[in-house]
Amino acid sequence: MQSIEDKIFVKIKKSGRGKEYFASDFMAYGESKAISKALATLAKKEILIKLATGIYYYPKIDKKLGLGILYPSLETVAQAISKRDKARIVPTGLYALNRLGLSTQVPANFVFLTDGSPRRIKIGKGKGILFKHTAPKNLAFKSDLAMLLTFALKEITQERVTAEHLDRLKYVLQQTPKEHILQDAKLMPAWIKKLIMTLYE
Numbered sequence: 367m368q369s370i371e372d373k374i375f376v377k378i379k380k381s382g383r384g385k386e387y388f389a390s391d392f393m394a395y396g397e398s399k400a401i402s403k404a405l406a407t408l409a410k411k412e413i414l415i416k417l418a419t420g421i422y423y424y425p426k427i428d429k430k431l432g433l434g435i436l437y438p439s440l441e442t443v444a445q446a447i448s449k450r451d452k453a454r455i456v457p458t459g460l461y462a463l464n465r466l467g468l469s470t471q472v473p474a475n476f477v478f479l480t481d482g483s484p485r486r487i488k489i490g491k492g493k494g495i496l497f498k499h500t501a502p503k504n505l506a507f508k509s510d511l512a513m514l515l516t517f518a519l520k521e522i523t524q525e526r527v528t529a530e531h532l533d534r535l536k537y538v539l540q541q542t543p544k545e546h547i548l549q550d551a552k553l554m555p556a557w558i559k560k561l562i563m564t565l566y567e
Contacts (some may be wrong), residue, residue: 370395371404375413384426386417386438388469401426417443418487434440440476443487453482454505455497462518467534479517481505503553512550516558524557536565 368376373395378381378387392401405422408414414422415435421443426436438446441457456462459477463469477496484499507513515535522531539547544566551559 369404370400371407374401374404374408378414378424381424383424384436384438385424386443387414387422387424387448388450389420390450418489419449421489421541422489437490440489440493440495443489444476444478444497444535446488447495447497448478448480448482451482453480454502455480455482456505456507456510456513456517458498458517459521462514462521465514466518466538468518468522470530478503506549507553509542509546511538512547515547515562516550516554519558519561520555527561532565536560539565 370392373566374392377392378385387405389398389401389405392404395401395404402420405414406416409416409422413424415425415437417423417438427434432512443460444455454550455478457465457476458479460469460471460473460475461478464472474492475494477498479500480497481500481502482497485497487497489494489495505513507516515538519527539562547562548559554562
């Protein structure tokens with residue numbers, strides 16, 4: 367009979383490298399304690415990498431350029447967690463600004479609003495993901511870009527929007543039809559809706 371450890375290894379190898387895993391992905395193989403132990407053993411053998419408590423990664427390895435292990439981005443890990451929890455997330459804070467090209471700063475900690483459970487996850491040295499709970503209506507946007515724009519502008523605040531911000535936002539909006547963004551107008555603060563409409567003129 368195959369051990370739980372062997373069953374997990376067969377599954378992750380079949381799925382290929384570069385994927386995140388949780389203990390819940392292997393519940394069919396046994397009790398949670400036994401699964402956690404098997405995952406810890408695979409990490410000890412350096413088959414899996416433990417990213418954070420309960421989160422493992424079957425590493426993608428670059429051999430062509432000699433870069434070695436290619437770690438997943440914090441956003442990739444956050445998306446994997448949201449998929450597992452069946453929760454919606456949206457970047458906020460400095461990360462939202464960076465995503466839109468409104469800031470060159472890359473934060474060590476990524477902050478997401480979610481309709482799931484609030485939590486802080488430490489990943490590596492000095493890095494982490496913070497999920498802040500928000501009401502589901504705040505994530506009811508149909509357009510991901512409209513949602514990202516809204517939370518990025520909330521982070522900047524109306525008083526601190528600069529000409530450089532406006533130039534960048536105008537460029538971003540040129541890639542998307544006006545009606546796609548304004549279908550979510552009712553979810554935006556009045557000043558953000560007005561600003562976006564002005565940028566489309």
